[in-house]
Amino acid sequence: MSRIMPVTENAIAEAVEILRQGGLVAAPTETVYGLAANSCNGDAVADIFATKGRPQINPLISHVSSIEMAKRYVTFDPLSLSLAKQFWPGPLTLVLPLKSLERDNIHSLATAGLPTLAIRMPQGVLGRLSALLDRPLSAPSANISGRISPTSAQAVADDLGDKVAMILDGGQCEVGLESTIIKVDAGEVYLLRPGGLSAEEIEKFLGRKLHRMDQRAAIQAPGMLASHYAPNATMRLNIDEVQEGETLLAFGATRVKNAEKSVKTLNLSPTGDLLEAAKNLFNYMKKLDAVGAKTIAVEPIPERGLGEAILDRLRRAAAPR
Numbered sequence: 156m157s158r159i160m161p162v163t164e165n166a167i168a169e170a171v172e173i174l175r176q177g178g179l180v181a182a183p184t185e186t187v188y189g190l191a192a193n194s195c196n197g198d199a200v201a202d203i204f205a206t207k208g209r210p211q212i213n214p215l216i217s218h219v220s221s222i223e224m225a226k227r228y229v230t231f232d233p234l235s236l237s238l239a240k241q242f243w244p245g246p247l248t249l250v251l252p253l254k255s256l257e258r259d260n261i262h263s264l265a266t267a268g269l270p271t272l273a274i275r276m277p278q279g280v281l282g283r284l285s286a287l288l289d290r291p292l293s294a295p296s297a298n299i300s301g302r303i304s305p306t307s308a309q310a311v312a313d314d315l316g317d318k319v320a321m322i323l324d325g326g327q328c329e330v331g332l333e334s335t336i337i338k339v340d341a342g343e344v345y346l347l348r349p350g351g352l353s354a355e356e357i358e359k360f361l362g363r364k365l366h367r368m369d370q371r372a373a374i375q376a377p378g379m380l381a382s383h384y385a386p387n388a389t390m391r392l393n394i395d396e397v398q399e400g401e402t403l404l405a406f407g408a409t410r411v412k413n414a415e416k417s418v419k420t421l422n423l424s425p426t427g428d429l430l431e432a433a434k435n436l437f438n439y440m441k442k443l444d445a446v447g448a449k450t451i452a453v454e455p456i457p458e459r460g461l462g463e464a465i466l467d468r469l470r471r472a473a474a475p476r
């Protein structure tokens with residue numbers, strides 16, 4: 156079994172040593188748990204893909220501990236820089252042009268050979284590991300590719316088992332949804348993936364609308380596969396009644412028809428709070444999946460604020476596999 160270790164100074168020092176030697180460490184961020192390796196070590200990055208069973212065409216996010224560290228590797232345009240200054244550390248990833256490849260630079264496996272790098276400064280332990288190693292850390296969510304992202308150390312262990320040497324346990328993730336991915340191109344701001352920082356909040360700060368990308372635009376975010384976050388059960392979204400043998404993922408104070416028929420019900424947020432719902436989403440999907448029922452029925456969720464990202468994840472979980 157992999158070792159789940161509470162976040163202590165000793166555990167952090169050991170994790171940094173594992174990373175220095177080219178190993179993998181699972182560690183929490185405010186969004187989800189990441190499976191981290193030194194972005195500059197090709198063998199270590201290759202090991203991330205192997206461990207997750209992730210296609211190598213799908214590039215990774217590099218995590219840094221400061222804007223200064225990011226500037227060693229990428230070039231900031233003024234809009235991206237203002238977003239980083241406003242929202243880092245936080246659940247925001249920026250896709251930025253890589254500086255010319257040099258020794259000591261990000262390994263091309265981490266970017267799938269793209270001339271750009273997805274980069275963010277997270278809250279939580281992962282940023283501290285990056286600071287101590289003085290290197291960016293490539294980290295996708297610490298789950299088998301295509302499955303539900305982990306928001307607790309136990310969820311990482313359930314999925315990756317003994318495939319990872321150490322899991323740092325920082326408790327339940329505060330945000331619970333992956334970061335929002337933004338790309339600035341010729342002065343226009345594109346939302347490549349809705350996530351833990353709502354598009355509305357970014358729009359309010361910038362004083363302008365984001366361009367929504369067609370999520371199937373493979374060139375923009377190669378990892379945005381239609382089917383993702385998939386539980387074993389099928390998902391039925393935006394339901395108006397529960398059918399025989401289904402579990403129910405509820406939201407808000409009012410229930411759909413036949414709610415009492417559900418095998419098991421979990422409410423993402425009884426008060427209808429989208430922040431709370433985001434935090435519970437993956438955890439509750441896992442819990443309902445564990446019941447073994449064929450279908451998880453999901454009540455309607457409003458598309459405002461974090462609802463956009465929640466619905467994005469639910470649609471992928473419901474997509475044909």
Ligand code: TXA
Pocket residue numbers: 184186187188189190213214215216248250266269271272273277294295296297332333334335336347348375376377378379
């Ligand atoms: O919150 C998060 O973002 C978590 C934590 C661990 O930081 N990480 C995460 O990574 O969700 P992952 O690998 O599941 O998603 C990374 C996404 C993929 O959709 C990938 O295609 C996209 O980022 N991506 C990576 N590099 C890119 C690039 N250069 N241009 C466009 N998209 C990129």
Ligand code: MG
Pocket residue numbers: 295296304
């Ligand atoms: Mg993932």
